[in-house]
Amino acid sequence: LKTKFSILEYGSGASTIWFSQKVKSIISIEHDYNWFKSIKKIINSSNVKLKLVKPDKTFNLNFKSEKLKNKSFKNYVKFPLKKNKKFDLIFIDGRCRNQCIYFSYRYLVKKKGIIVLDNSSRERYSNSKKWLMKKAKRVEMIYDYVPTLPYKEETTFFFF
Numbered sequence: 001l002k003t004k005f006s007i008l009e010y011g012s013g014a015s016t017i018w019f020s021q022k023v024k025s026i027i028s029i030e031h032d033y034n035w036f037k038s039i040k041k042i043i044n045s046s047n048v049k050l051k052l053v054k055p056d057k058t059f060n061l062n063f064k065s066e067k068l069k070n071k072s073f074k075n076y077v078k079f080p081l082k083k084n085k086k087f088d089l090i091f092i093d094g095r096c097r098n099q100c101i102y103f104s105y106r107y108l109v110k111k112k113g114i115i116v117l118d119n120s121s122r123e124r125y126s127n128s129k130k131w132l133m134k135k136a137k138r139v140e141m142i143y144d145y146v147p148t149l150p151y152k153e154e155t156t157f158f159f160f
Helices: 014-020 031-044 074-083 097-108 124-135
Strands: 004-012 025-030 047-051 087-092 107-118 140-146 153-157
Touching: 004 014, 004 074, 004 097, 014 025, 014 047, 025 031, 025 074, 031 047, 074 097, 087 097, 097 107, 097 124, 107 124, 124 153
Parallel strands: 004 025, 004 087, 025 047, 087 107
Antiparallel strands: 107 153, 140 153
16 A cells, blocks of 8 residues: 555445555445444544445346345446546445446556455355456455454455
């Protein structure tokens, strides 16, 4: 991480707080209103813009979530286009991750940027993860214990 980095984050939480102390700016997109309110109370950093983008009521198979059935996350995935900028780092840890991966690579990450996929060992992300691996100049995976949980998870870093 560099202090001049601008970050886009799909899914806010502890990472938002951690990033806020290390980079220039963060746009963090959250879909859950109650979680959004909780995080908003904790974050008091001027470099964080926390955005609530609720799922659409009209289901769209291309923008689905495994956990929230019959909801579309099209507006959630595409929200960053409104900012008309590219990001140094995109952290994908929210809903509709497969579409976030494709969309981030095609439209949002800078030429020498980084995309980070949290929980990347989950089977439902395997095809988009393999697709992005072919696009990246370098890929690094970390498999270790989650700081607040009693099990290991994988996080994959894609460098462009």
